[in-house]
Amino acid sequence: MIPDTGSADTWLMSSSFKCLDRSHQQQDQTACNFGPSFAGNFSGGRIADEHMNISYGGGDSLNGDMGYADITVAGITVPKQQMSLVTSASIRGNGIFSGILGLGMRGLTTSYTGSDPSNDGPATAKEYAPFVETMSNKVDPLLSVAMSRDEGRSSVSFGGLPPNVTTGEFATTPIRQMSVNGGPKHYMYYGLMPDNMKVGNTETNQTWSKPAGMLVDTGTTLNYFPADVAQTINNLFVPPAEYAGDGTFAVRCDAAPPGIEIGIGGKAVRINPSSLILPETKQSYADGDYCLSGVAANAGLSILGDAFLEELLVVFDVSDKKQMKFAQRTDKTS
Structure with a gap:
């Protein structure tokens, strides 16, 4: 499951x-x-x-x-x-x-x-x-996810934090209530309101100095942002990623990804660069090997998927606190 x-x-x-x-x-x-x-x-x-x-x-x-x-x-x-x-x-x-x-x-x-x-x-x-x-x-109403491409370092824990995971300082933010079609607000998705989003150490554009709300979703592989933001990020790969259709982008598997930081709870949470190129999707062409970029375009809600969650410890606190906590992992050996 x-x-x-x-x-x-x-x-x-x-x-x-x-x-x-x-x-x-x-x-x-x-x-x-x-x-x-x-x-x-x-x-x-x-x-x-x-x-x-x-x-x-x-x-x-x-x-x-x-x-x-x-x-x-x-x-x-x-x-x-x-x-x-x-x-x-x-x-x-x-x-x-x-x-x-x-x-x-x-x-x-x-x-x-x-x-x-x-x-x-x-x-x-x-x-x-x-x-x-x-x-x-x-158990305590806590769910924590430590996700990695290394299966031995990946776990989901119920009631507390996973063993053998060390981290830096946590960034904490409330879980936002949401409504559907103008109806009453509910606790539904794990939504957050980021402080900002920086790519390559600069704001992506003026509108994303205060981005719209985002969802944290372990069931989604990629990160989904508005089309102009996704295009901006994919242009900053070296060499740049190319639009592949259906909102996705293809990039050279050996490309250099840009740095991306999401401002959460007054702290910068970095997306691991190795998560921004998906080697599992590699296809070989005459001019080289291409992989799927970890950033895609979406006309709806912005989603922080597995390409964001890798190499983080994320705690979903569904107690009366209704908050999420994010920390960079420090237990990676190589």
Whole structure:
């Protein structure tokens, strides 16, 4: 399962799920390319007349039954956690993961009453307590992420900080409440309001001396910024990155990335330069090897994804404090 701070629903692919294409025509399950599906059922029983309905960016969607199950992760058992077994999916996996451990807050849950997803809307939405809320009955309401390309140095910790991770000083900022379509504000995503953003030791442009809000999302690979900011940053690679379509940029795998700092809580949090070029995406051409840039353009919300989180320790405090803390890691050996 993907531990995802950008989603609050926990779900697994049911062994009988229908794999759909983007036009919602059924295909063989293998076309969806998930890992092993879940052959069991809800250990705590199915919830009658309630279902999950998620739409992701790019047109992907999931539908599923809702029920209760005991979930154990990192030695912590949360009894009767509400979750979903997916019955239909128009999303493509990577051949490894079979679901998501939703680590977002209550306002992000996507449960609806009734049995017809076409009727889903604000009037039928039904919030419930997600995993980060129910786990606080067992441990302190803290979630911490130490992410690295080195699997041995990567961990997700519940109830405290991970072992064997040393850091510099923490930068602390409140989690911002958000609203959808002008509705009431909720704690949903892990949103923050940065102080500024500096690239190459200069402000990207005047409007980003006070950037708009950003989301911190372990379920997103790249960092997404407005098109002009993303273009400015990608122009500062040496040699510059080139637009590759769909908001992404391609860059020479051996290029020199620019320095990027996000001002958070009065401190500068540096994006690790090695995270700004993704060697896993390398493709060879006549003029050299090209990789995906860690910075992409997005017309919607700005997102700090895995290309920001690598080599940081990030603490999500979902207690009454509702705050996030960021620190540069100092335990890297090479």
